[in-house]
Amino acid sequence: MKITYILFAASVFVLSACNNRKPSEELLNKKAAIPASFNFSKAGLKVITSSINKKEQTMSTLYGNDLALKTAISGTTSYPPGENLTLVTWSQQDDDRWFGAKIPGDLLSVEVVKIISSNTGSITTIYQRFTGKKLIKDIDTAHQQERINYIFSQKPSVMP
Amino acid sequence: MNAQPSKLFKRKPIIIAAILLIGFLSIQFIRPQITNPPVKAEIEAPAEVKSILTRACYDCHSNQTNLRWYDQISPVYWKVASHVNTGRKHLNFSNWQNLAPADQKAILWEAVNQIAAGAMPIKDYELVHPSAAVSKSDLEVLKKYVSSMSPKQISGDTAKINAADKQYVHWQKATADQAKLPKALNGITYIPDYKNWESISSTERFDNGTMRIIFGNPTAIKAIREHHINPWPNGTTFAKVAWDQITDKGGNVHTGAFKQVEYMIKDDKKYAATAGWGWARFKTDKLVPYGKTAMFTTECVSCHKPLSNTDFVFTSPIEH
Numbered sequence: 001m002k003i004t005y006i007l008f009a010a011s012v013f014v015l016s017a018c019n020n021r022k023p024s025e026e027l028l029n030k031k032a033a034i035p036a037s038f039n040f041s042k043a044g045l046k047v048i049t050s051s052i053n054k055k056e057q058t059m060s061t062l063y064g065n066d067l068a069l070k071t072a073i074s075g076t077t078s079y080p081p082g083e084n085l086t087l088v089t090w091s092q093q094d095d096d097r098w099f100g101a102k103i104p105g106d107l108l109s110v111e112v113v114k115i116i117s118s119n120t121g122s123i124t125t126i127y128q129r130f131t132g133k134k135l136i137k138d139i140d141t142a143h144q145q146e147r148i149n150y151i152f153s154q155k156p157s158v159m160p
Numbered sequence: 161m162n163a164q165p166s167k168l169f170k171r172k173p174i175i176i177a178a179i180l181l182i183g184f185l186s187i188q189f190i191r192p193q194i195t196n197p198p199v200k201a202e203i204e205a206p207a208e209v210k211s212i213l214t215r216a217c218y219d220c221h222s223n224q225t226n227l228r229w230y231d232q233i234s235p236v237y238w239k240v241a242s243h244v245n246t247g248r249k250h251l252n253f254s255n256w257q258n259l260a261p262a263d264q265k266a267i268l269w270e271a272v273n274q275i276a277a278g279a280m281p282i283k284d285y286e287l288v289h290p291s292a293a294v295s296k297s298d299l300e301v302l303k304k305y306v307s308s309m310s311p312k313q314i315s316g317d318t319a320k321i322n323a324a325d326k327q328y329v330h331w332q333k334a335t336a337d338q339a340k341l342p343k344a345l346n347g348i349t350y351i352p353d354y355k356n357w358e359s360i361s362s363t364e365r366f367d368n369g370t371m372r373i374i375f376g377n378p379t380a381i382k383a384i385r386e387h388h389i390n391p392w393p394n395g396t397t398f399a400k401v402a403w404d405q406i407t408d409k410g411g412n413v414h415t416g417a418f419k420q421v422e423y424m425i426k427d428d429k430k431y432a433a434t435a436g437w438g439w440a441r442f443k444t445d446k447l448v449p450y451g452k453t454a455m456f457t458t459e460c461v462s463c464h465k466p467l468s469n470t471d472f473v474f475t476s477p478i479e480h
Binding site for chain 2: 020021022023024025027028029030032033034036038040041046047049050051052053054055059061063073074075092095097098099100101102103104154155157158159160
């Protein structure tokens with residue numbers, strides 16, 4: 001009788017080991033998450049392109065609203081009011097599910113470029129940068145124009 | 161009265177043993193074939209790599225199957241024969257030179273990943289053939305070997321830039337509505353809407369010089385938000401888009417030519433035979449469906465199989 005129990009317990013253990021689904025929580029890339037409070041998803045942005053900086057070991061994805069995507073594809077350099085371009089940058093980490101790949105690691109920054117028209121009708125470009133896991137707004141305003149130019153210069157990825 | 165039953169009782173074990181023996185002997189005649197065809201196009205690799213392949217892989221993945229005496233006895237033999245025959249179908253190092261160089265590389269990277277994930281050598285085979293085990297240091301040797309073959313990225317690679325530019329101009333002019341959407345051999349139609357979905361991750365693939373974005377449809381995004389991703393709910397669809405890597409002078413890598421888009425569509429009933437997912441791949445900006453027959457999905461499933469505990473999904477999604 002005892003041995004039957006032991007065998008039964010052992011087989012249950014073996015079968016459960018075979019069917020060992022990992023909990024959903026463990027499968028998310030937590031490091032790379034964009035905090036929900038940032039409302040990134042609500043902005044309804046689309047992927048424009050992506051890039052990798054080998055020296056810094058970072059990877060970025062450029063998103064934009066429909067207007068920004070349209071302007072980018074057309075290749076024009078006059079950016080209409082209402083455009084939103086958002087560049088998200090992560091540090092890289094090795095992909096533990098595929099030797100031969102690197103995937104986003106820690107969230108480093110989100111840079112937002114918006115074209116707005118003021119009450120007086122003048123068009124201005126706004127640049128904001130949020131850094132770190134919690135996306136704290138960066139008060140340093142150095143290199144803003146450089147970053148705006150870089151973001152505008154990104155060519156969309158071909159997506160048939 | 162007592163004498164007869166006891167005699168029978170004594171005989172019974174002998175009769176049973178005899179029946180079993182006859183049964184055992186007769187199943188020996190049921191022998192699926194394992195042939196060893198001549199080796200004409202064997203893989204060439206550094207000695208230390210080759211010795212690992214020979215020891216750990218060749219029994220099932222070459223024409224040089226080495227059957228031990230205990231492998232020859234049915235029913236063990238049946239299992240061995242099935243391992244060998246399916247193994248050779250997936251990958252045969254004896255026919256290696258017949259493969260295109262790009263396919264050779266992709267297969268080697270996949271093999272290393274199958275070993276790293278513990279999916280290869282197959283566990284019940286390894287149990288009976290402990291010499292086939294791949295140790296940590298063996299795995300390092302193999303990793304180093306495949307890494308040495310990863311494509312070198314040249315900054316300002318004009319061939320790649322030209323290919324990308326040509327494609328780009330064509331795409332830029334293309335009208336949004338495509339007359340007829342291509343269809344894969346398993347009946348899955350190209351889904352142009354993927355580009356309007358949210359991205360859930362990206363990858364740099366230094367094994368093959370591509371970079372990728374993984375998109376998830378609204379069902380996938382909802383599942384991620386609710387942390388219900390193992391298993392993924394039916395209706396989840398992923399699109400993984402791959403581009404060439406183009407490295408500029410400053411060492412920044414941008415997307416080049418569009419290489420392919422791959423879909424995974426979850427439906428545990430409709431696609432029960434292929435791990436609960438519908439698979440499709442469309443190559444180049446001409447969107448050519450991948451595969452020669454509808455059986456192309458066996459390739460998809462076998463590569464994703466080591467991920468069975470994450471519902472066959474490689475991507476670790478980024479919540480946002």
